Amino acid sequence: MKGVLLVNLGSPDSPTAKDVKPYLDEFLMDERVIDTPKWLRNIIVRGIILQTRPKKSAEAYSKIWWEEGSPLIVISERFAQKVQEQTQMPVALGMRYGSMTIKKGLQELKDKGVDEVLLVPLYPQYAMSSFETVVVKAMEVQSQDFPEMKVTTLPAFYGNQDYIEVLSKSIAKGLQGFEYDHILFSYHGIPERHIRKSDPTKFHCKIDQSCCSTNSVAHHTCYRHQCFATTEKVKAILGLEATKTSISFQSRLPNDPWLKPFTDFEFERLAKEGKTKLAVITPAFVADCLETLEEIAMEGKHQFLEAGGESYIHIPCLNENEDWVSLMAKWVNTWESEETLPI
Ligand SMILES: C=CC1=C(C)c2cc3[nH]c(cc4nc(cc5[nH]c(cc1n2)c(C)c5CCC(=O)O)C(CCC(=O)O)=C4C)c(C)c3C=C
Ligand SMILES: [Fe+2]
Numbered sequence: 001m002k003g004v005l006l007v008n009l010g011s012p013d014s015p016t017a018k019d020v021k022p023y024l025d026e027f028l029m030d031e032r033v034i035d036t037p038k039w040l041r042n043i044i045v046r047g048i049i050l051q052t053r054p055k056k057s058a059e060a061y062s063k064i065w066w067e068e069g070s071p072l073i074v075i076s077e078r079f080a081q082k083v084q085e086q087t088q089m090p091v092a093l094g095m096r097y098g099s100m101t102i103k104k105g106l107q108e109l110k111d112k113g114v115d116e117v118l119l120v121p122l123y124p125q126y127a128m129s130s131f132e133t134v135v136v137k138a139m140e141v142q143s144q145d146f147p148e149m150k151v152t153t154l155p156a157f158y159g160n161q162d163y164i165e166v167l168s169k170s171i172a173k174g175l176q177g178f179e180y181d182h183i184l185f186s187y188h189g190i191p192e193r194h195i196r197k198s199d200p201t202k203f204h205c206k207i208d209q210s211c212c213s214t215n216s217v218a219h220h221t222c223y224r225h226q227c228f229a230t231t232e233k234v235k236a237i238l239g240l241e242a243t244k245t246s247i248s249f250q251s252r253l254p255n256d257p258w259l260k261p262f263t264d265f266e267f268e269r270l271a272k273e274g275k276t277k278l279a280v281i282t283p284a285f286v287a288d289c290l291e292t293l294e295e296i297a298m299e300g301k302h303q304f305l306e307a308g309g310e311s312y313i314h315i316p317c318l319n320e321n322e323d324w325v326s327l328m329a330k331w332v333n334t335w336e337s338e339e340t341l342p343i
Contacts, residue, residue, distance in 0.1 A: 003090040003114030004332050005105045005151075006080050007134045008122040008287060010095030011070030015061035021054040027097045032133040035197065044255070057290075064293040072289035073100065075319050076122065079287065079328075082320060086329035090114055096134050103141045110146060117142075118335050119153045120328070122286050124163065125226035126156040127190050128198050132221075154331060155343045158226040159233060162330070166323040167230075168237040171281055174315030182244055182275040185234075186263045186296060187227045187284040189249035191256040195224055207259075224259060230283050246270075250282075251291050263296070264303055271307035278304055280314045286324070288317045 012023035028034050028045040036044065061070070068074045076093055084091040090112040094105025109117060121134040135153050142151050157163045175183075192207050199205040204218035211218075212225040219225040231247050234240070250263035261269075270278060280300060282292045297314035304312045318324040331342045 001089070001113045002116045002118070002335070003092065003109040003112065004083070004087070004118045004120060005092050005094055005102070005109060005138070006076065006083070006120045006122055006328075007094045007096060007102060007105070007138065008072060008076050009130070009289070010098035010100060011072050011289070012058075012061065013099055015058050015065045015070075017054040017058040020058045020061065021050060023098050024054060024057065025050060030097075030129070030133055032128045032136070035128070035191075035194065049253070060294045061290060063298065064290060070289075071293060072287050075287040075317075078320050079325065082322075082325040083328050083332065086326065087332050089332065091332070096137060102134075102138050103145060106138075106141060106146050106149065110149065115149055117149055117151045118332060119151050120331075121153070121156075123284070124156060124158045124230060124286065125187070125223050125284055126158075126198075126221050127188075127223040128194050128221075129190055130188075131156055132198075152335075152338045152341070154335075154341060156226060157331075157343050158230045160343050161233075162327050164230070164233040164237060166321065166327050167283060167318065168234050169323060170318055170321050171234065171315055172238060174281075174313070175279055178279060178311070178313050179277055180244075180279040180313075181277045182246070182270055182279070183240060184263070184266060184270070184278060184280045185227075185231045185245065185247045186250050186266075186280055186282050186300075187247070187259075188291060189252045189258045189262070190223055191258050193256060195222060195259070198222060227284065234281075234283070250295060263300065267300060267304040267309070268307045271304060271309045276308070276310040278309055278312050280312070282314070282317060285317045287319055292317060 012019040034041045064071060066074055080091050080093040090109055092105040092108040094102040119138050121131045123130045142149055195205045195207055198221040199218045201218050204216040205211055212228050235245055248261045248263040248266040249259040252258040280296055282296055285292055301312045334342045
């Protein structure tokens with residue numbers, strides 16, 4: 001029997017330093033997130049980052065935490081439930097980090113008689129620190145604990161026309177009644193090194209003006225290309241002017257060069273350029289989370305207004321949007337085999 005496992009990033013169990021610390025430890029000790037030799041990752045993560053970050057992150061989580069729990073988890077649960085209502089096959093939810101593990105998700109499916117799983121990493125764009133680590137972990141768990149299960153992965157949907165239409169419609173709705181003079185597409189950042197590491201040709205990605213717009217097989221695993229592609233396709237559907245839009249990357253750690261321009265620097269630049277009414281979209285995330293609700297909706301607004309901006313909105317992620325739910329259900333329901341994946 002077929003079944004679906006939706007997987008997102010995960011959250012700590014509560015917004016306290018006590019729960020944030022083990023969660024960040026699992027997350028940042030992932031070799032696809034902090035990709036140094038293990039001894040060095042140990043020093044960076046356990047010797048430096050985890051000494052101070054859990055307290056700071058817990059404070060940030062406290063600002064956005066809901067009565068039912070972490071927004072990312074609660075939204076993902078509601079989404080999974082709604083997708084379940086539109087398909088006959090069992091739908092389970094797992095998280096890459098934290099207590100809602102991929103193993104529990106696969107076990108839930110197995111208990112319902114599933115032996116063929118469609119794995120859906122809930123990330124529109126491919127990055128080794130998001131999409132790839134979900135797939136690697138799921139395959140590891142499958143071969144260790146569920147050898148009888150067949151797992152097929154839905155590819156990154158960053159450029160799928162149906163997805164772009166659903167996203168564009170939700171952005172248009174979010175923009176209703178807001179007079180903007182600029183729209184910023186803010187994506188989660190990654191270290192530039194990750195782009196080069198994910199380039200199968202080992203020479204295409206130069207992270208310059210042209211590599212992302214020059215055809216290459218490297219684009220299948222290039223996060224930067226895929227962020228540009230999502231942006232351009234949305235702009236085309238909504239008829240957005242080039243001078244009124246730009247792209248930026250948020251949420252960096254203070255190590256290595258990360259993808260530029262940085263979102264927080266863009267807030268200042270745009271305000272100094274006289275853009276006073278800013279709408280921010282966060283299409284690397286399908287569900288609102290710490291990085292959108294705290295960093296963009298709260299901190300970002302503060303930064304932009306401090307820099308001279310007058311009005312600011314963050315357009316919510318797709319969350320439980322009914323078109324998004326129906327599209328996911330359509331992908332699930334039209335999946336027959338590895339050869340006929342809907343993307
Ligand atoms: C869009 C997908 C994501 C990529 C790519 C990604 C890369 C990445 N992230 C960190 C470090 C942190 N990210 C944190 C939170 C966080 N990251 C994503 C998504 C991607 N990360 C989400 C959805 C969230 C929010 C989770 C939630 O519970 O709401 C955090 C934790 C919080 C904090 O302290 O800010 C860290 C740390 C790295 C280093 C990285 C790529 C190398
Ligand atoms: Fe992150």
